[in-house]
Amino acid sequence: MKSYEKLLLENKAWAAEQVGKDPEYFSRLSHLQTPEFLWIGCSDSRVPANEITNTAPGEIFVHRNIANMVVHTDLNMLSVLQYAVQVLKVKHIIVCGHYGCGGVRAALSHQDLGLINKWLRNIKDVYYFHKDELQGLEGDARVDRLTELNVQEQVMNLAKTSIVQMAWRSENRPTLHGWVYRLTDGILHNLIRMDPNTSIDPVYTYD
Ligand SMILES: [Zn+2]
Numbered sequence: 185m186k187s188y189e190k191l192l193l194e195n196k197a198w199a200a201e202q203v204g205k206d207p208e209y210f211s212r213l214s215h216l217q218t219p220e221f222l223w224i225g226c227s228d229s230r231v232p233a234n235e236i237t238n239t240a241p242g243e244i245f246v247h248r249n250i251a252n253m254v255v256h257t258d259l260n261m262l263s264v265l266q267y268a269v270q271v272l273k274v275k276h277i278i279v280c281g282h283y284g285c286g287g288v289r290a291a292l293s294h295q296d297l298g299l300i301n302k303w304l305r306n307i308k309d310v311y312y313f314h315k316d317e318l319q320g321l322e323g324d325a326r327v328d329r330l331t332e333l334n335v336q337e338q339v340m341n342l343a344k345t346s347i348v349q350m351a352w353r354s355e356n357r358p359t360l361h362g363w364v365y366r367l368t369d370g371i372l373h374n375l376i377r378m379d380p381n382t383s384i385d386p387v388y389t390y391d
């Protein structure tokens with residue numbers, strides 16, 4: 185059997201298992217999704233949002249990209265954000281990074297990687313903002329600290345969007361969270377939380 189054929193076979197087994205436990209499982213989920221959370225995570229295959237939070241389909245709206253970035257010109261991310269905030273009315277947005285992130289590591293290198301240089305450039309800018317602190321670190325310690333600072337900056341980037349600011353003003357939600365996941369023990373750590381209407385630099389605020 186080819187590897188992708190196994191996926192289709194496993195899917196049938198999984199679907200049967202869910203119905204076995206709860207006959208209404210799919211009919212209920214097919215009607216409506218009301219997730220409380222938007223997850224912005226890394227595409228890394230080892231950091232799947234539902235599995236590591238032990239949540240079921242329907243509980244988390246997910247966007248993933250390389251190094252869990254919130255780039256203000258990224259129409260894909262912004263569309264997900266707008267839908268999650270304005271239509272699904274999520275209460276929490278979680279930016280989740282992870283130690284050992286290949287994207288963060290690549291951003292610290294000098295290798296010309298082609299198109300992805302442009303994406304990694306956003307992480308290089310985070311390094312530049314915090315270079316006084318990061319220059320004092322070496323190897324994995326530097327990568328790990330940049331990973332944490334990158335998560336914090338991406339949470340700040342969410343707060344700088346008119347989408348989040350509008351929901352903060354009119355509905356006092358969502359709360360923004362920055363977490364980091366450790367691949368070696370499976371534990372999530374809380375780095376930063378921004379409650380609705382946390383003040384940010386006025387240059388980034390919208391009426
Ligand atoms: Zn990663």
